[in-house]
Amino acid sequence: MMKKILLKGGRVIDPASGIDAVCDVLISGDRIAAVGESLAQEQAEVIDCSGRLVLPGLIDTHAHVYQYVTGRFGMNADLCGVRSGVTTLVDQGGPSCMTLPGFREFVVAQSKSRICVFLSAYLVGGLEGHFYPELYRPECINVDATVKACKANPDLVKGIKAHAELGGFARWGVEAMRASARIGAEAGLPVYIHFGQLWPMPTQGGLPVDPDTILAQVVDMLKPGDVLAHPFSRHPGGFVDRNNRLHPLVREAVARGLKIDVGHGSHFSYKMARTVLDAGIMPDTLGADMHGYNTQVPAPAGTPAEHPDEEHMFTGQMRFSLVSAMTSMLALGLTLEQVVPMVTTNAARMAGLSDSAGSLQPGRLADVTVLADKRGKWVQTDNEGTQVVTDRMLEPLFCLLGGERFDADAPILPMLKTA
Numbered sequence: 001m002m003k004k005i006l007l008k009g010g011r012v013i014d015p016a017s018g019i020d021a022v023c024d025v026l027i028s029g030d031r032i033a034a035v036g037e038s039l040a041q042e043q044a045e046v047i048d049c050s051g052r053l054v055l056p057g058l059i060d061t062h063a064h065v066y067q068y069v070t071g072r073f074g075m076n077a078d079l080c081g082v083r084s085g086v087t088t089l090v091d092q093g094g095p096s097c098m099t100l101p102g103f104r105e106f107v108v109a110q111s112k113s114r115i116c117v118f119l120s121a122y123l124v125g126g127l128e129g130h131f132y133p134e135l136y137r138p139e140c141i142n143v144d145a146t147v148k149a150c151k152a153n154p155d156l157v158k159g160i161k162a163h164a165e166l167g168g169f170a171r172w173g174v175e176a177m178r179a180s181a182r183i184g185a186e187a188g189l190p191v192y193i194h195f196g197q198l199w200p201m202p203t204q205g206g207l208p209v210d211p212d213t214i215l216a217q218v219v220d221m222l223k224p225g226d227v228l229a230h231p232f233s234r235h236p237g238g239f240v241d242r243n244n245r246l247h248p249l250v251r252e253a254v255a256r257g258l259k260i261d262v263g264h265g266s267h268f269s270y271k272m273a274r275t276v277l278d279a280g281i282m283p284d285t286l287g288a289d290m291h292g293y294n295t296q297v298p299a300p301a302g303t304p305a306e307h308p309d310e311e312h313m314f315t316g317q318m319r320f321s322l323v324s325a326m327t328s329m330l331a332l333g334l335t336l337e338q339v340v341p342m343v344t345t346n347a348a349r350m351a352g353l354s355d356s357a358g359s360l361q362p363g364r365l366a367d368v369t370v371l372a373d374k375r376g377k378w379v380q381t382d383n384e385g386t387q388v389v390t391d392r393m394l395e396p397l398f399c400l401l402g403g404e405r406f407d408a409d410a411p412i413l414p415m416l417k418t419a
Contacts (some may be wrong), residue, residue, distance in 0.1 A: 004026065006046045007368065016348075024036060030366055049370055057357060058344065059089075060080065061351065063290070067107065071127065073128055079411075085369050086396075087113060088348075095117055100119065114367075118190075118192045121160050123140050124136070151187060158351045160187065168198070168199055169237075192227040195215070212237075227259045229263040231283060232264075233267040262283045263289045269383075269384055286325055324413075327392070366402060375392060379416065396413070
């Protein structure tokens with residue numbers, strides 16, 4: 001007899017099915033059996049979800065989980081995933097065409113969380129969080145080999161990771177970005193582009209680059225469905241120009257069908273977010289962008305003790321998760337109804353997983369996240385030191401994937417300070 005679980009009386013929000021109501025979710029074996037009011041409880045384990053949010057399993061569109069291979073940068077997948085209330089992780093650029101088999105064998109196959117990847121456009125992948133910029137020059141990209149890896153692994157590879165930022169453009173111009181866009185076009189996959197400075201400027205030589213021209217140089221290379229990341233970055237070369245106004249090309253990019261992912265991380269700035277949101281630009285998806293440099297985890301011996309972007313490093317104040325990033329969005333004035341699709345239906349669409357994730361439709365895999373929805377006053381701080389006070393905090397309690405329950409017990413989960 002298949003095990004049954006009844007999630008009773010929670011606020012069920014499933015944008016894909018048009019559901020936002022207090023009702024029940026019945027799980028039979030590894031599948032969603034029914035969603036509705038007063039469902040039968042016979043032989044079911046009943047979990048009282050009164051006052052809680054019951055959502056499709058959360059999808060983190062910006063994870064870094066190639067543990068060990070990417071040095072200090074790569075996190076443990078289940079720590080960021082099911083143990084943080086997140087059922088699906090999209091690794092952004094950890095493996096390359098050369099290291100993808102290892103990622104499949106030692107990360108995907110060994111983890112309880114569902115994992116897919118936006119393959120790095122660079123042969124070295126995300127080694128040490130792109131710590132050494134010279135490994136990411138155009139000569140370190142093999143278009144044909146990367147396209148071949150994408151086409152041979154469609155179950156795992158859902159996109160391409162690339163960078164369009166000041167330090168790289170000052171070294172080799174647009175060539176690396178042009179090659180990345182070509183990979184995406186030939187593989188028929190979306191390209192996820194990092195905006196906002198990542199690498200320091202070269203100490204000698206280099207090309208003169210106006211950060212406000214980067215978006216203009218890149219947008220024409222891209223196709224509908226490609227993703228512009230880090231709209232709320234505190235670094236130059238992103239969505240906010242040097243006059244602290246929304247870059248005039250952002251609206252045109254959205255009109256062309258390009259998508260926007262928050263990519264929270266340590267680049268996130270409340271001030272920049274306010275500028276972008278007040279200009280009427282709404283992100284499509286929300287990724288946490290946690291990694292070993294901005295999260296309190298032990299650093300492997302021999303890895304760099306510092307980062308070119310010092311504020312990138314974990315300071316003891318900057319702790320976050322996908323769910324706390326959702327709280328950040330609420331603190332900025334977005335509604336819950338705007339935020340939930342960013343981590344469910346929209347995220348599933350971006351990752352090419354709409355047929356298997358992002359919905360509580362009966363018959364689907366039992367992929368569910370349950371959150372506490374608390375009221376009070378809490379302080380959130382970004383890496384610029386800007387503080388905001390929120391009266392609503394979301395907190396992961398547990399998730400179900402394939403009917404298996406995982407409590408949100410990850411030690412990296414943040415504890416917000418009471419205002």
